[in-house]
Amino acid sequence: MANVIAAIEALADIIIANKEKLTELDAAIGDADHGINMARGFEAVRVKLAATTTEDIGAVLKMVGMTLISTVGGASGPLYGTAFMRAAAIAQGQTVINNDTAAEMLRAAIGGIKDRGKAVRGEKTMLDALEPAYEAFTQGMAEGEALPECLELATAAAAAGIEYTKTIIATKGRASYLGERSIGHQDAGATSCYLMLSALTALAKQHRQEA
Amino acid sequence: MANVIAAIEALADIIIANKEKLTELDAAIGDADHGINMARGFEAVRVKLAATTTEDIGAVLKMVGMTLISTVGGASGPLYGTAFMRAAAIAQGQTVINNDTAAEMLRAAIGGIKDRGKAVRGEKTMLDALEPAYEAFTQGMAEGEALPECLELATAAAAAGIEYTKTIIATKGRASYLGERSIGHQDAGATSCYLMLSALTALAKQHRQEA
């Protein structure tokens, strides 16, 4: 995988590029700010990244988590912030990451989101993208796939997850106020999860080609 | 001329029928209420009229003036109210009116408007309809015309007067705030004057035909 700085840059790029789209998704069943919130956070991350020299993946992810916590706000700030902090703890002191560590980081991130948000899968949240992604990732590993392929499988599962969010009622987050009326709409937070996974996949593939 | 009750009814009819038009004229350079104000006043006049039995023209006009004063508000309430009160004073105790009395009533009404509003002709107000109307009326009298013809001449002069208001800057009333921007717009109050004169003319002609 490319270095962690490039990875975070890729996350920032895709989130900022999709600011409007994410906000529109949130507008339909939330309060029209998810893209704005996330873009604000990743703009701040970009600024910090410019001054980051360490190759310690854990240190960089911790910086990302803390920056998101202190700039995003809303529901997604604490959730993504906690997710990055938990992943950071796993990667502490490391400069390269293998499949196993990547899977563990994803699991820890999901655990952070669940601790903080008290949601489970099927409530129309980020978890509906992340949990299937994690399962697909580990399934790929079990089948002996390399990191780019595992990420690709995870991204595809997240894509299916966001489709799935259209079919269910929200019972967590702001969309839960809508009850049945939330059906038919895609969850914004699940979508930002999917976008980040797809950016990582693209980066991993490109990195292998270049290598 | 038809009896005074019928005359006042005719005034009420034409004002209420033109409520929107007068309001629109006022919207362009005023505050969009002249038609509403005048219609409210003449609705109240109508109610009072239903209970009026006297044929004393002065008494009826006094009732009209007082009703307008207490229901119209704005600039037009005191102006029209005072006009009717002054005309009433001239007609007090009379049940029919000749040309001379009619002219005197019109003159008194105009005097009332000037006393109350401190305007002169050429300031883009009701006076730009009423003063030419008065002059045409007396001119018609001088030429030996009967009441319907005199009224017709007065109405034509008022019609020319409202055209004239389009060409001048308002220096009285709410439209004066606009300065040059008031040019091109027709004065609402002059228009209601014109409408009342035209209703009286129609009534006078109809009355003669019937007679």
Place this chain on the structure above:
Amino acid sequence: MKKVINNAEQVVEEMLQGVVAAHPQYVKRVAGFDVLVRANSPVQGKVALVSGGGSGHEPSHGGYVGRGMLDGAVAGAVFTSPTPDQVYEAVKAVDGGKGVLLVIKNYTGDIMNFEMAAEMADADGIKVAKVVVNDDVAVENSTWTTGRRGIAGTVFVHKIAGAKAETGADLAEVQKTAEKVIANVRSMGMALSPCTVPAAGKPSFTLAENEVEIGMGIHGEPGTHREVIRTADETAEHLLNKIFADIALGAGDEVAVMVNGLGGTPLMELYVVNRKVAAMLAEKNIKIAKTYVGNYMTSLEMSGFSVTVLKLDSELKELLFAPADTPALVQF
């Protein structure tokens, strides 16, 4: 037209009922009239203040009836001056023997109707004095116009003349203080969007998506010009500079400021404006004694704001800081 009303013809009546239901500790209705007076009216031994005008400017003027401000407020139809008989009833209901000051905004209709009321009260032997507020610098104050309009600065007249009346001053003194406020207060506004008079059913003007009206009156009267919307700072600067051009203000002077919302403007935006107003005054070393930010003199749901600056002397300042206890303005 989408409005929370029952009936366009009944809206003033129902509003007044709603005000009395909400604030019985402050106001009562003069039965049969569109007049609100203090719950304890008439207050003996004090000059009484009566103001009013068309409705649609809430909380003006009924919201300022109470200790330290008005004694009575007369509500006309929406944007239409009240009739003389209504004003006359207000005067009768509040007179506590020391006379009544009429605070009139400078509109032809208001002046004529209040004058007729004053004549009626005079005939009853009630002492009546009048002041005419004309703070809107958007309108040229020449002998060729009816003069400047009265807008949000009127609230400062209510506050300060009201406080003066509470001191037990006589009618001439209260009038003199009110006139001093009028001589020293200037305002100017702008609108982003029109409002709709309920009985008219449609907006009295339209503005393009990027257009604003500078110098807008509080009844939807057009202002000095239209322009493409600029930043809050540029707009505030334009308005304040018009005010500075009209009244001598310099280093060491002390002022009160009002950033007034026209009804549909978020408070957030009014504070953004106040930031610039405060900065411009600071730049000139003009001291701000007190600032009011909020909806004080509105135009129904119109979006936009006005800025008012009142130049203070020691008397005006002391009276401005005096307590007030009314539905819309309370200060210790």
Place this chain on the structure above:
Amino acid sequence: MKKVINNAEQVVEEMLQGVVAAHPQYVKRVAGFDVLVRANSPVQGKVALVSGGGSGHEPSHGGYVGRGMLDGAVAGAVFTSPTPDQVYEAVKAVDGGKGVLLVIKNYTGDIMNFEMAAEMADADGIKVAKVVVNDDVAVENSTWTTGRRGIAGTVFVHKIAGAKAETGADLAEVQKTAEKVIANVRSMGMALSPCTVPAAGKPSFTLAENEVEIGMGIHGEPGTHREVIRTADETAEHLLNKIFADIALGAGDEVAVMVNGLGGTPLMELYVVNRKVAAMLAEKNIKIAKTYVGNYMTSLEMSGFSVTVLKLDSELKELLFAPADTPALVQF
């Protein structure tokens, strides 16, 4: 989007500067943070109250910082819960040794961010307690949702818990009083038109010319349903009946009422609504101890209103009537 702003990204910052410029007698800024605290913070020997949330609800919450209400208010981005570090700074700035009560509106984001702040303050040894306001009866309060939203009823929590804190009560007592308010307060709103978050640049939803949203949230969250606009009385009746269905209220009970404008609604219309609310309560022989009508918890320029009813006991009533002195709510 037509707004009186300079820059959508700077609007909260500039608003806060404008608030401090307007009300230095009431509030000061915690340098570097979007936090307003009382000018004399920290007040020793008194439990401190901190609230906050996304901006765009002005005067909530900064307008309620002052004697008898809040000690600190944290302003998030527009409609976005503030971050934990901001809340944490507020807590540190106001703690006078008797602990800090966080008044949180029940939104996932607010709860998580305030909780993280509480954890940070805990680690510093500051006593922190929390209450979560969930007065909006438009939302079903089932275990299958995140529960009801906090809306305008929050202002009653600020008022009453704030007054309790002024009595010198300890943190547990203030928390208990706040919880009693929360247990007894219910609200529901409706919207005639949407609002536009400055950074988003366009309205988050649209309503047809004759359509309204019933049960609207204060961030533009959809409500229970849309319908063709009805009369003010019918709409008020619908909202109030939803409240009656949720809380036992009967003859002899005493309540406080708030008819709250969402930002773009003329005060005139709020009073028309209050007329009906008062009449319905009178019909049930429920006594109204105090009524608030105005913009207390807004949604930028959204047009619409909410109705809040708070059931009082003698403690709540006494505290409700206690004095308050803040930029947005003053009472003797």
